[in-house]
C-alpha cells in the first residue's frame with residue numbers, strides 16, 4: 001500500500017517577518033505543490049532500512065532503522081497523536097546522523113530538511129522501515145514556502161498510516177482530512193518548520209494545510225473570503241537565501257532597536273488589517289475594483305518599505321522593484337527576502353502586452369517569472385495510484 005500526499009506552496013501578501021513578532025499577516029496558497037509518497041516494504045522485501053529520496057536535488061539517503069532508534073533511545077514511545085518538539089539532545093543525535101551523509105557543501109541547507117524528516121518520521125511512525133520519495137514544483141529556498149509544504153505533505157503521508165486519523169483507504173483520487181485531523185497535521189508540520197526555520201510564526205504551514213487565503217496573527221488563523229480576484233506576477237531573483245538566518249537577523253535588529261522595530265511591526269499590522277478589509281469587502285461596494293487595486297498597490301509599496309527597514313531586502317529585489325515601476329506596477333518581496341521571490345500586482349485592466357514586456361525585461365536581467373493561481377485547496381492525500 002502506498003500513500004501520496006501533496007501540499008501547496010504560498011505567497012505572503014503582507015506581513016512576513018513582522019508576523020514572527022506578533023503582527024497580522026495575509027497569505028494565500030498557490031497551485032504549486034510538494035509531493036510525498038510513502039511505502040512500507042512487504043516482509044518478503046526483507047528490507048530493514050528507512051530510505052529518503054529527494055528527487056529535486058538528486059539525493060538519496062538510507063539508514064538502518066536500528067540506527068535511528070539508537071539515536072533517539074532516550075525518547076518515549078512515539079505517539080502520533082501528541083505533536084512533540086525535538087529536544088536539544090535528540091536534535092544533536094539526529095544531526096550526527098545527518099553529518100554522516102556528507103551532503104555536498106552547495107546543498108548544505110538540505111541538512112535541516114533531512115533532520116525535520118527524521119524527527120517527523122520517527123515521532124509519527126516509530127521505527128519501521130519505509131521508502132519516502134519527495135518531489136516539488138516549488139523552487140527551494142525562494143520564499144514560496146517549500147519548507148512548509150515539505151513538512152505539511154510529509155506529516156499528511158505519515159499520519160494517514162497512523163492510529164490518529166481515520167481515513168477511507170478505498171477512496172479514489174485526492175482526499176482531504178477532517179477538521180481535527182488537519183489541526184493535528186498542522187501542529188506536526190509546525191514542529192518540522194521549527195527544525196528548518198528556528199523560530200517560525202506558523203503562517204506557512206497553516207496556509208499550506210488549509211489552503212485558500214488566511215489572516216494570521218499570534219498563531220491563530222482566520223479564513224478570508226476573497227471578493228476579488230488577485231493576479232500576481234511572481235519573479236524569482238534566483239538569489240539563494242536561508243529563511244532561518246534572515247528571521248534571526250530581524251530578531252537581532254529588534255533587540256538592538258526595540259522601540260523603533262515595535263513601530264515598524266505595528267505599521268505592518270495596520271497594513272495587513274487594511275488589506276484584509278479591502279480583499280473581503282463586497283464586490284460591488286463603494287470602492288470600484290480599480291480603486292481597490294490602487295489601494296492594494298500602495299499597501300504593497302508601504303510593506304516593502306518596512307521590509308527594507310527590517311533589513312531583508314536585497315539588490316536583486318530592488319532591481320525587480322525598479323523594473324516593474326517603469327511600467328507603473330507595484331511590487332514587494334514575499335517570504336523571507338534577501339533574494340528569493342518578488343510579487344507584482346497585475347491589475348485587472350492591465351494589457352497582456354504590458355505583462356509580456358515587463359516579463360521579458362525581468363527575464364533579461366536573469367530572473368525567472370512565473371504565474372501561479374492564487375488560492376485553492378490545502379493538503380490532500382491519495383491512496384494507491386495518484387496520477
Ligand SMILES: Nc1ncnc2c1ncn2[C@@H]1O[C@H](COP(=O)(O)OP(=O)(O)O)[C@@H](O)[C@H]1O
Nearest residue numbers: 109110113136141142143144145146147150243
Ligand atoms: N522538495 C524538497 N526536498 C528537500 N528539501 C526540501 C524540499 N523542500 C524544502 N526543503 C527544505 O527546506 C529548505 C528551504 O526552506 P526555506 O529556507 O524556509 O525556504 P522556502 O520555505 O521559502 O522555500 C531547504 O533547504 C530544505 O532543507
Ligand SMILES: C[C@@](O)(CCOP(=O)(O)O)CC(=O)O
Nearest residue numbers: 016017143145200201335336
Ligand atoms: C519570514 C517569514 O515570515 C516567512 C518565511 O517564508 P519562506 O520560508 O521564505 O517561504 C517567517 C515565518 O513567518 O515563519
Ligand SMILES: [Mg+2]
Nearest residue numbers: 145147148243
Ligand atoms: Mg520556509
